[in-house]
Amino acid sequence: MANEHGQKWDRCLADSAVKIATGLGVGIVFSVLFFKRRTWPVAFGSGVGLGMGYSNCQQDFRSPYQLHGHRVKEQ
Amino acid sequence: MLRVCLKGANSAARKCLCGNGVPLHPLQQCRSYTSGGSGSSAGKIVAASVLTMGGGVGGTILYANWDPKFRANVEKSIPYSDQVFGLALGPAAPPPVINKPRKVEPVQISSMSEVWKDSKQPKAKEVQRKAEQPDAEGPPAPAPQETLEEASAQVAQILSAIGEVPSVPAPGTHEAEAVPPPAALKGVPAAAAKCTECEHEPAVKERPEGEVAARLAEQDKAEQDLLTSLSSNLEDALGSTAKVTLQAIGAQEAALQAIAQHTRQLREAMEAEAPPDKKSTQWRVLEDALSERSRSVDEAGAAVLKAKAELDKLRGVIDGAKHLKIAAARPSILAAEENLHSMVVDLDSVVTRVQTAQSEAKIVSQYSELVNEAKAQFQKELNSITPEIQANWKGLTGKLTQDDLNSLIAHAHRRIDQLNRELAEQRVREQIHIDSALEQQKLEDKKALEVAISTALEHNREQMRLEQEKKVEETREVMEAEMRTQLRRQAAAHTDHLRDVLKVQEQELRSEAEEILNSSLMEKETEYRRLTQDQLDSFTLDMNAAYARLKGMEEAIDSHVIAEEEARKAHQLWLSVEALNYTLKTAALNDPTEPLEGAVQAIKESCAEDEFAQALATALPSESLSRGVYSEASLRARFYTIRQLARRVALIDETRNSLYQYFLSYLQAMLLFEKAQEAPPAKLSAEDLDTFKLLSYAAYSLEHGDLELAAKLVNQLKGESRRVAQDWLKEARLTLETKQVVSLLSAYANAVGLGTTMAP
Numbered sequence A: 001m002a003n004e005h006g007q008k009w010d011r012c013l014a015d016s017a018v019k020i021a022t023g024l025g026v027g028i029v030f031s032v033l034f035f036k037r038r039t040w041p042v043a044f045g046s047g048v049g050l051g052m053g054y055s056n057c058q059q060d061f062r063s064p065y066q067l068h069g070h071r072v073k074e075q
Numbered sequence B: 001m002l003r004v005c006l007k008g009a010n011s012a013a014r015k016c017l018c019g020n021g022v023p024l025h026p027l028q029q030c031r032s033y034t035s036g037g038s039g040s041s042a043g044k045i046v047a048a049s050v051l052t053m054g055g056g057v058g059g060t061i062l063y064a065n066w067d068p069k070f071r072a073n074v075e076k077s078i079p080y081s082d083q084v085f086g087l088a089l090g091p092a093a094p095p096p097v098i099n100k101p102r103k104v105e106p107v108q109i110s111s112m113s114e115v116w117k118d119s120k121q122p123k124a125k126e127v128q129r130k131a132e133q134p135d136a137e138g139p140p141a142p143a144p145q146e147t148l149e150e151a152s153a154q155v156a157q158i159l160s161a162i163g164e165v166p167s168v169p170a171p172g173t174h175e176a177e178a179v180p181p182p183a184a185l186k187g188v189p190a191a192a193a194k195c196t197e198c199e200h201e202p203a204v205k206e207r208p209e210g211e212v213a214a215r216l217a218e219q220d221k222a223e224q225d226l227l228t229s230l231s232s233n234l235e236d237a238l239g240s241t242a243k244v245t246l247q248a249i250g251a252q253e254a255a256l257q258a259i260a261q262h263t264r265q266l267r268e269a270m271e272a273e274a275p276p277d278k279k280s281t282q283w284r285v286l287e288d289a290l291s292e293r294s295r296s297v298d299e300a301g302a303a304v305l306k307a308k309a310e311l312d313k314l315r316g317v318i319d320g321a322k323h324l325k326i327a328a329a330r331p332s333i334l335a336a337e338e339n340l341h342s343m344v345v346d347l348d349s350v351v352t353r354v355q356t357a358q359s360e361a362k363i364v365s366q367y368s369e370l371v372n373e374a375k376a377q378f379q380k381e382l383n384s385i386t387p388e389i390q391a392n393w394k395g396l397t398g399k400l401t402q403d404d405l406n407s408l409i410a411h412a413h414r415r416i417d418q419l420n421r422e423l424a425e426q427r428v429r430e431q432i433h434i435d436s437a438l439e440q441q442k443l444e445d446k447k448a449l450e451v452a453i454s455t456a457l458e459h460n461r462e463q464m465r466l467e468q469e470k471k472v473e474e475t476r477e478v479m480e481a482e483m484r485t486q487l488r489r490q491a492a493a494h495t496d497h498l499r500d501v502l503k504v505q506e507q508e509l510r511s512e513a514e515e516i517l518n519s520s521l522m523e524k525e526t527e528y529r530r531l532t533q534d535q536l537d538s539f540t541l542d543m544n545a546a547y548a549r550l551k552g553m554e555e556a557i558d559s560h561v562i563a564e565e566e567a568r569k570a571h572q573l574w575l576s577v578e579a580l581n582y583t584l585k586t587a588a589l590n591d592p593t594e595p596l597e598g599a600v601q602a603i604k605e606s607c608a609e610d611e612f613a614q615a616l617a618t619a620l621p622s623e624s625l626s627r628g629v630y631s632e633a634s635l636r637a638r639f640y641t642i643r644q645l646a647r648r649v650a651l652i653d654e655t656r657n658s659l660y661q662y663f664l665s666y667l668q669a670m671l672l673f674e675k676a677q678e679a680p681p682a683k684l685s686a687e688d689l690d691t692f693k694l695l696s697y698a699a700y701s702l703e704h705g706d707l708e709l710a711a712k713l714v715n716q717l718k719g720e721s722r723r724v725a726q727d728w729l730k731e732a733r734l735t736l737e738t739k740q741v742v743s744l745l746s747a748y749a750n751a752v753g754l755g756t757t758m759a760p
Helices: A002-033 A039-063 B001-020 B022-068 B068-077 B081-089 B106-132 B148-164 B170-179 B180-194 B209-271 B277-322 B327-385 B402-584 B597-606 B611-619 B624-625 B634-649 B658-671 B693-705 B705-714 B720-758
Strands: none
Touching: A039 B658, B001 B658, B022 B068, B022 B081, B081 B402, B209 B277, B209 B327, B209 B611, B277 B327, B327 B402, B402 B597, B402 B720, B597 B611, B597 B624, B611 B720, B624 B634, B634 B693, B634 B705, B634 B720, B693 B705, B705 B720
C-alpha cells in the first residue's frame, strides 16, 4: 500500500509526458499544415495534452474514493 | 523528480509574468482618470446598496406579515428579528388550538339521582304511610286491585318525580301530596347522608304490610259505606221529591183543568140565554165549578209549597253530598241535580200556566161580575119604577097598562138618554181609560216579563251549570283513567327495576361468598404444601450430604490419578509453547518469521483434550501460520517510511482529492515541522487527532516498545494517510495478535504446570 502512492505518481507523470508530447506533435502538425505556422495550435495542442494528463492523474488518484453506482431494475 | 518539474514550471511562469509587465502602466494611468468620477459613482453605489437593503428588509417584513410560517422561520434563524417584527407588525398570532368540546357528564348526576331514588323509596314509603293516616279521606281511593307496594311505590315515584321535575298532580290528590313531599325531601338527604344501603332499613321502621292493608281496607270500606249511604240518601230524597213534585204538578194540572172548566162554564153561562131553571142550574154548576176551582187552586198551592220544600231539602242533601267530595258519588249527585233542575223547571212551567189561566179566569169573572152588576142595577131601577113587575118581565107584555108602558118607555128613554150621556162621557174618558189601562197593562207586562226573564235566566243558568259540571265530571273521569294508566306503567317500571337490582345484589353476594371460600381454600392448600415441602427438603438435604461425602471420597481417589496425568500433559504443553516462542524469535530484519504452523501443530497434538489451549491454538491468525509474522524491529523500521508518506498526503481525503490538493498537501508537509517523537497523553482530545501529532505519538510509543499503542494511534488516521498506513497496520495487527495468543498460551502452560505441581 505504501508503494501504491509512488506507483501512481510514476504512472501519472509518464502518462502526462506522453500526452504532452503527443499534443505538441499534433499541434505542430496542424500548425504547419492548416494554420500557416502560427504558434497558437502548438500551445493549444500541448495544453490539450497537459490537460488530459492532469485529468487522468486526478482520476487515478481519486479512484479509491469514487463511488460506483448500479441501477437495480425493479422486478 | 516532481520538485524539479515544479521549479521549472515556476521559473517559466515568472518569466512570462515579467514579459508582460509593460501593459500594467496604462492601467495605472487609466485608474487616475476614473478617480474623479469615483466619488459620484461611490455615492450611487452607496445609494443603490441602501435602497436594496431597505427593499430587502421591507419585503421580508411584508411577507412575514402575510405568511406566519415564514415569519417564524426568520425569527428562528436571525437573532433579533423577532423584536423587529414585534415593533413593525405587533406580536405574532398564536397558533390555532383545537378546543375539545367540554363533555358534560350526565352519568354521575343520573347515578346520583338513581341512588337518591333508591334510597328515597323506603323512606318515602313510610313517610307516605304516616301521612296517609291523618288524611284518611284525602287521597283518592285507588282501585282495590292495586297492592300496597304498588300504591305506595306509585306515590313514591310521584314524589320523586315531583322532586326532580315539576309536574301537575291530579287535583283531588293535591293536598295529600303537598304534605308528604316537604317531609320526604327533608327526611331523604339526611337518610342518604347516613347510609347507602337503605334497602335493608325498611324492616325496622315500616309498619307490617297486613296492618297497613287492613287500615287501607278499613278506609275503603268506610268510604264505600259512606258512598252507599250517600247514594241511598240521595235516592230517597230524589224519590220523595219526585213524588211530591209529581203530586204538585198533578195538583197544578187539576187546578188548571178546574180553572179552565170554570172559565168555560162562566162564559157559557153569561153568553147563553137559557130558561131560568137551567140558568139556576147553570149558576149552581158554576158555583160548584168555582168552588172546585178554588179548592184545586188551594190544593195546588199547598202541593207547590210542599214540593218547593222538598226540593230545597233535596238541594241541601246534594250540597252535603258535594261537601263530602267522594268522586264516585259525583255522577249520582249530578244526576240528582239534573232531576232537581228538571223538576223545578216543570214546576215553574206548570205554575206559570196556572197563573195565566187564573188571570184569564179573573178577566172572565170580572166581566161576569160587571154584567151581573149591570143586570142587578137594571133590575133595581126597574123595581123602583115598577115594583110589581118581576125580573122576568119579558113574559108580562100583556099585563102591563098604558101608563106602565109609558112610564116604562119614558124610563127606557130616560135610561137611553142617561146611557147615551154615559156613553158619550165614557167615550170621552175612553181614551184616558184606555191609556191608563195600557200603562197599567204595560207595567204589569213588564213585571211579568221581568219575572219570566228572571226565571228563564235562572233556569238557563242552572242548566249551564249542570252542563258544566257534567263536562267537568267527564274530563275528571278521563284524567283519572289516564293517571291510572300512567301509575300502572310506573308501577311496572318500578317492579322491573326492583327485579334488576335484586338480581345484581344476588350476583354480588354470591361472588363475594365464592371469593371468601376460594381464598380460605387456597390458604389451607398452601399451608399443606409448605409443610410437605419442608419435610421433603430436610430429607433431600440429608441424602445430599451423604451422597456428597461419598462422591468426595471417590473423587479424591480419582483426582490423584488425574492429577498425575495432568502434570504430564502440562509439561508437554509447556514444551510445545516454548517451541512456538522460539519460532517467533526467528524473524530477520525485514523478513517475516518462519511459518508457525509446525509449532502450532505440535501444540495441538500435545494438548488434544485441553479445550482452552485448542481454542487458543486455533485463534492464531492464518497468515501467521502460513506466512509468519514480522518482528517489532522490522515494523519499527518500516514505520518511518510510512510516516513520511502519511505526512505528505495529510490533506487528502474523500472530499479533497484533486491534484491541486495534492500539491497543497505536499507544501504543508514541507513547511510544517512537528516533534519527531512526542509522548501521547493519557486521553486523546479532539485536537490530538491531527495527522502529524498522531504520527509523533506513534513514533514515541514505538521507540518505547509499545507496538499496541502505536497501532492504536495509527488507527486514528483519516483519509489518504490512513490508506497508505493500512498495510503497516495490518502487519502490526497480525504481529500483535500472534504475540497475544502466544503469551496467553505460555501463561496458561505455566499456570497449568504450576497447578499440577501444587496439587498434591
